[in-house]
Amino acid sequence: MLDAGCEPDEIACGTMLCTYARWGRHKAMLSFYSAIQERGVVLPVAVYNFMLSSLQKKSLHRDVVQIFKDMTDKSVAPNHFTFTVVICSMVKDGLLEEGLGTLYRMKSLGFAPEEITYSRLISSYVKEGKQEIALRIYEDMRSCGIAPSNFTCASLLNLYYKNGDYTKALSLFSEMERYKIGADEVIYGLLIRIYGKLGLYEDAERTFEEAERLGHLSDEKTYTTMAQVHLNAGNFVKALKTMELMRSQNILFSRFAYTILLRCYMMKADLGFAEQTFLCLSKTGFPDSVSCNDMLKLYIREGLFDKAKNLIFQIRKENVVVDEELCRTMMKMYSKEGMLVEVEQLTQELRENGSLKNSNFIQTVSMLLHAGDGKFEREKYTVLATGLPDGNALELMLTLYLENDNSIRAGCTLNVLLETPDGLSVANQLISKFIREGKLS
Numbered sequence: 001m002l003d004a005g006c007e008p009d010e011i012a013c014g015t016m017l018c019t020y021a022r023w024g025r026h027k028a029m030l031s032f033y034s035a036i037q038e039r040g041v042v043l044p045v046a047v048y049n050f051m052l053s054s055l056q057k058k059s060l061h062r063d064v065v066q067i068f069k070d071m072t073d074k075s076v077a078p079n080h081f082t083f084t085v086v087i088c089s090m091v092k093d094g095l096l097e098e099g100l101g102t103l104y105r106m107k108s109l110g111f112a113p114e115e116i117t118y119s120r121l122i123s124s125y126v127k128e129g130k131q132e133i134a135l136r137i138y139e140d141m142r143s144c145g146i147a148p149s150n151f152t153c154a155s156l157l158n159l160y161y162k163n164g165d166y167t168k169a170l171s172l173f174s175e176m177e178r179y180k181i182g183a184d185e186v187i188y189g190l191l192i193r194i195y196g197k198l199g200l201y202e203d204a205e206r207t208f209e210e211a212e213r214l215g216h217l218s219d220e221k222t223y224t225t226m227a228q229v230h231l232n233a234g235n236f237v238k239a240l241k242t243m244e245l246m247r248s249q250n251i252l253f254s255r256f257a258y259t260i261l262l263r264c265y266m267m268k269a270d271l272g273f274a275e276q277t278f279l280c281l282s283k284t285g286f287p288d289s290v291s292c293n294d295m296l297k298l299y300i301r302e303g304l305f306d307k308a309k310n311l312i313f314q315i316r317k318e319n320v321v322v323d324e325e326l327c328r329t330m331m332k333m334y335s336k337e338g339m340l341v342e343v344e345q346l347t348q349e350l351r352e353n354g355s356l357k358n359s360n361f362i363q364t365v366s367m368l369l370h371a372g373d374g375k376f377e378r379e380k381y382t383v384l385a386t387g388l389p390d391g392n393a394l395e396l397m398l399t400l401y402l403e404n405d406n407s408i409r410a411g412c413t414l415n416v417l418l419e420t421p422d423g424l425s426v427a428n429q430l431i432s433k434f435i436r437e438g439k440l441s
Helices: 010-023 026-039 045-057 061-073 080-092 096-108 115-127 131-143 150-163 166-178 185-197 201-213 220-232 236-248 255-268 271-282 289-301 305-317 324-336 340-352 360-369 376-386 391-403 407-419 423-436
Strands: none
Touching: 010 026, 010 045, 026 045, 026 061, 045 061, 045 080, 061 080, 080 096, 080 115, 096 115, 096 131, 115 131, 115 150, 131 150, 150 166, 150 185, 166 185, 185 201, 185 220, 201 220, 220 236, 220 255, 236 255, 255 271, 255 289, 271 289, 289 305, 289 324, 305 324, 324 340, 324 360, 324 391, 340 360, 340 391, 360 376, 360 391, 360 407, 391 407, 391 423, 407 423
């Protein structure tokens, strides 16, 4: 055509572009498109739509946005399909403000956005933590008489859950039932979490059973969520049944699932299965501070101090991040065995390198390690400047010094203990405890 001096029109150019798009040759299509732009050919909206749709299917969202801008510059009027495709690409490319602006432009031209267009914007703003905008878009959608999909509802439920707006979450679920919007497994899982947070354990269990009856149980998260709710209610028997049900469905246990199972066996005081679970967990990488704490507590409770010491050795060797709960359990083990040097080493490490250097527990232990020397008063001033000494730390350190027959430090610790509001009560409990253990001296 060019050799014959016949200038291609928008039909010929559009045919070439659509053919490139159909073949999936997007680089050639974009190159040809650039050549057309230089010639000043204005394409019909149908060709633009074909190109936009093809590019979006290949996740070339920036090219979609650029071509849409070209359309705007050339005053080519977009239609409903154009806006739907472009807003989706803008959202997927992280251009939320542009996407929202394009939505309002779409409405101003008389086009009604579909639910999925609203849904993409809502879920993306929820992920960004911009709840006010997400809720404003949702209200705009509802004002247009558009019923939300279960995906939109899941996004909003997740938002309400994160913000602790449990009343709004349950209200939304009631709205779903009113409009006969089917709940999927994600929504059932969120509801179980919300009921668990509210202490409505029976409602959580009933929701789980409903999900099971409707065939909506296939994700590990739903099972572990229900098991956690049972554990929070102190019912490890039901938690174990839930995990056994998950196993019976041939759902592979993740690292997180093993941590839940370990917590069940720890509460049940089933040492054999707890050790097996801890071993399975270790095969995915050394357990974290929570699981180590559970296993260590069980060893101490069962009086297996040699195993407890070995586990602590492994914890230190593997450089497990020691949180306050694990720290307290380790200190409890050290105090029972009179391991003063180990207490000093751990305290120094946590004060210098750990996130617990400002912990009241660690500061109280550090103070008591200087009981009887010149640094004691200075350390005591530091502790009292931020609050009262930690009662648990006082009890552990008193036990430690009694085990070491260090009467000076024990006496100093006891004096500090008795100065605290609950000190006399703690001292009485310790006396009873020592008597039960036969430590009459």
